[in-house]
Amino acid sequence: MSFNIRRVLFPHQGRYLEVVNDLLNLKKSNEKFKQHSILSSLAVPFQNDRHITVNIVLNSATDVEEYLENIYPQFVKDIAEINAKCTNIKSGVFKLIEGLENPEAAKFFLRRVIIAKHGKRAELIKLLREIRSAMDGSSKPGILIPMGGSSDLVQLGRQLENFEAVDSIFENGLSEEGAENRARMAELSESNMTSIHRIVSRANQ
Numbered sequence: 001m002s003f004n005i006r007r008v009l010f011p012h013q014g015r016y017l018e019v020v021n022d023l024l025n026l027k028k029s030n031e032k033f034k035q036h037s038i039l040s041s042l043a044v045p046f047q048n049d050r051h052i053t054v055n056i057v058l059n060s061a062t063d064v065e066e067y068l069e070n071i072y073p074q075f076v077k078d079i080a081e082i083n084a085k086c087t088n089i090k091s092g093v094f095k096l097i098e099g100l101e102n103p104e105a106a107k108f109f110l111r112r113v114i115i116a117k118h119g120k121r122a123e124l125i126k127l128l129r130e131i132r133s134a135m136d137g138s139s140k141p142g143i144l145i146p147m148g149g150s151s152d153l154v155q156l157g158r159q160l161e162n163f164e165a166v167d168s169i170f171e172n173g174l175s176e177e178g179a180e181n182r183a184r185m186a187e188l189s190e191s192n193m194t195s196i197h198r199i200v201s202r203a204n205q
Helices: 016-029 061-069 073-083 121-133 163-172 179-188
Strands: 003-011 037-043 052-058 086-098 108-116 142-146 153-160 189-201
Touching: 003 016, 003 061, 016 037, 016 052, 016 073, 016 189, 052 061, 073 086, 086 121, 108 121, 108 163, 121 142, 121 153, 121 179, 153 163, 179 189
Parallel strands: none
Antiparallel strands: 003 052, 003 086, 037 052, 037 189, 086 142, 108 153, 108 189, 142 153
16 A cells, blocks of 8 residues: 655745745755655635645555655755745645556646545545546546545545646536536535646656
8 A cells, every 4th residue: 555745835925936946956966855746736725825745655654664764864954944935834644545647748736635424435435436447548546545634534636648638627527427426426525625736846757
C-alpha cells in the first residue's frame, strides 16, 4: 500500500512566484527533494486561498519511516527559509486506496474532496472503485483517505494532459450518461468540492 505525504504552502501576498521558484531551485540542488512533485493551484473553492502543494508518494510504511528518519539538517534549513515566506503551512499523510495513473505529459491535476455521510465512507469507496474500474484511458484517478483528521473524508486525484481534458470531465459531470453514478454518490455523501492545479514539476524531474 502506498502513501502520499503532502505539504500545502500559503505564501505571503506578493511572494507566490518567489516560493514556487525557491521550491524549483531546491529540486535542482537536493537529490531528496527531486522525488517530490510541485502543484500550483489554479481554481479553488472561494473559502480557500491560492496555494502550492508539495507531494511525495512512498511505496510502503517502511519507506515512510526511512523518509522521515533521513531528513537531514541542511534540508530542514532550506525548507524553513521557504516556510518563512508563507502565512500558513499544512501537512498530512494520505493512504492510497487506488494509485494515480500518470500520463507522461500531464499538465494539470484535478483534486476532488468528498465528505461521506457518517458511517458511509466504506460504501462510497466501493462505489468509487467501481466507477474507476469502468474508466478507459491512462488517467484514472487515485483514491486516497487521510491518516489524520476526518474519518468521513475521501479524496480523488487525477492527472490530465491538457485543459481540454479538464473541461471534458466537467462536461461529463453534466451529461445524462453519468446521472446514475452521480445519484448513487449523492446518497452516500454530504458534500464534495473540486480544485484544479497546474503541475509545475513532476516527481523525479
